[in-house]
Amino acid sequence: YNKKVTSMNFLSFSSPIIAIIQSILKAKRQGREVWFYFLWMTLVLPRIIFGPSRVVVSSFPLVSSRRHHSPSSSFVRWFTSESTSGSRTGLTMKSEDDVVAKMVSCSKLEECGARIREGHLVAFPTETVYGLGCHALDTEAVARVFCAKERPTTDPLIVHLNSPEQALPLWSVSEEEKECLQILMEAFWPGPLTLVAHANDTVVPPLLTADTGFVACRSPSHSLARSLIEAAGVPIAAPSANKFGHVSPTQAQHVFDDLHQEDVWIIQYKPENSCQVGVESTVVKIQWDPNTQQGSVLLLRHGAISAHQLQKSLLSITTKWQVSIRPKHTSEQTPNVAPGQNIRHYSPHCDCFMISSQKYALEEQEQSMLSQVVVIDFAGQLDYMRDSCLAYRDLSLKGNSQEASASLFETLRWSETIPNATRVYIPEIDINKN
Numbered sequence: 001y002n003k004k005v006t007s008m009n010f011l012s013f014s015s016p017i018i019a020i021i022q023s024i025l026k027a028k029r030q031g032r033e034v035w036f037y038f039l040w041m042t043l044v045l046p047r048i049i050f051g052p053s054r055v056v057v058s059s060f061p062l063v064s065s066r067r068h069h070s071p072s073s074s075f076v077r078w079f080t081s082e083s084t085s086g087s088r089t090g091l092t093m094k095s096e097d098d099v100v101a102k103m104v105s106c107s108k109l110e111e112c113g114a115r116i117r118e119g120h121l122v123a124f125p126t127e128t129v130y131g132l133g134c135h136a137l138d139t140e141a142v143a144r145v146f147c148a149k150e151r152p153t154t155d156p157l158i159v160h161l162n163s164p165e166q167a168l169p170l171w172s173v174s175e176e177e178k179e180c181l182q183i184l185m186e187a188f189w190p191g192p193l194t195l196v197a198h199a200n201d202t203v204v205p206p207l208l209t210a211d212t213g214f215v216a217c218r219s220p221s222h223s224l225a226r227s228l229i230e231a232a233g234v235p236i237a238a239p240s241a242n243k244f245g246h247v248s249p250t251q252a253q254h255v256f257d258d259l260h261q262e263d264v265w266i267i268q269y270k271p272e273n274s275c276q277v278g279v280e281s282t283v284v285k286i287q288w289d290p291n292t293q294q295g296s297v298l299l300l301r302h303g304a305i306s307a308h309q310l311q312k313s314l315l316s317i318t319t320k321w322q323v324s325i326r327p328k329h330t331s332e333q334t335p336n337v338a339p340g341q342n343i344r345h346y347s348p349h350c351d352c353f354m355i356s357s358q359k360y361a362l363e364e365q366e367q368s369m370l371s372q373v374v375v376i377d378f379a380g381q382l383d384y385m386r387d388s389c390l391a392y393r394d395l396s397l398k399g400n401s402q403e404a405s406a407s408l409f410e411t412l413r414w415s416e417t418i419p420n421a422t423r424v425y426i427p428e429i430d431i432n433k434n
């Protein structure tokens with residue numbers, strides 16, 4: 001696994017030209033104005049060609065930008081100006097040794113809120129994972145997040161708010177969709193459920209939604225996340241605060257390990273209380289079909305809240321909505337179809353293998369290989385490797401999936417710290433049993 005190769009697909013030297021042409025064609029097909037792209041080509045392309053060190057900008061032509069949502073933001077100005085902060089939030093690349101990120105304590109919450117309002121980045125704990133937060137309605141700030149994470153702009157961000165009342169203006173939905181959203185918000189907010197519905201595109205920047213026309217909202221239950229939203233006074237867009245493709249962070253130190261070269265403040269919180277769910281929120285997309293008079297709640301990403309729980313809460317009020325589950329992943333080349341569902345995701349630095357639950361006797365070569373293997377077990381399924389492997393941890397001896405989730409990402413990151421490890425083994429898990 002080579003994380004750089006994945007993200008560099010979008011940042012490479014040849015892709016900007018192709019991406020710009022694709023964007024123009026797409027905009028033309030959709031009957032949109034294309035002046036922005038021509039401006040882009042004349043202002044930015046010469047910089048890409050004559051200044052290869054500034055190639056980071058090339059991740060953005062994939063997104064159309066007909067509107068500017070922040071009064072202070074100008075897409076073109078941002079792309080053509082030098083970074084104001086000295087970090088790679090603008091156009092300059094940094095050397096490996098630069099440390100720009102700052103750890104801050106919870107007592108600095110008001111300053112963190114002001115920093116978000118002003119368009120800068122703050123990483124904060126939620127009940128799921130650490131988020132990399134920015135002013136959700138400021139295109140320039142959202143662009144900084146994509147840049148810091150080295151995330152392709154085909155992968156939209158989640159907006160964090162403190163109440164349904166704050167979320168509703170960001171959506172533009174039918175009465176039926178509103179009813180469904182309200183049932184789910186009432187049942188699961190605040191908490192680890194993200195709701196995707198048609199965006200109100202007079203408010204929501206297209207960069208935030210990856211130009212999908214849909215926006216994702218969630219209301220975190222973590223008290224610090226809620227206080228930060230309150231202090232910022234604006235909705236906060238926040239992906240997980242890791243580099244794109246890497247394991248999500250559940251501690252301030254994990255964020256620092258990935259983003260220390262970025263201009264980001266990282267709020268420190270007691271590790272044992274920071275991200276108790278430990279895996280990301282469940283993501284569902286809500287759509288009403290006026291022809292069939294039926295609604296679909298499509299589960300895009302599994303998380304702490306199950307499809308069964310969602311269906312149960314809807315059925316207690318209406319039979320008009322059907323919960324279904326989307327295929328698990330798409331190839332890395334598929335844009336926009338299934339954001340966040342890339343086949344490579346949450347990837348530690350070593351290769352990961354799933355070991356069949358069928359027990360076979362290990363061959364001699366497999367046995368000797370174990371001296372380079374970190375085993376991350378569940379309910380003692382791989383206990384027979386314990387004495388021969390390099391390092392061993394069990395996520396939940398009792399086979400409790402909630403307990404396992406809480407330490408999964410932390411354990412994957414731990415596996416990266418084991419000297420001489422070349423592989424991680426995890427057991428095949430029967431999801432119907434656990």
Ligand code: TXA
Binds near residue numbers: 130132157209
């Ligand atoms: O628990 C969480 O959800 C964490 C914390 C920080 O809140 N955030 C998080 O964000 O996991 P991120 O960016 O790592 O994952 C967001 C995923 C996307 O990859 C995509 O699957 C889905 O949410 N998503 C966001 N906006 C969407 C949209 N407009 N349409 C479809 N899917 C969307």
Ligand code: MG
Binds near residue numbers: 239240248
């Ligand atoms: Mg993520």
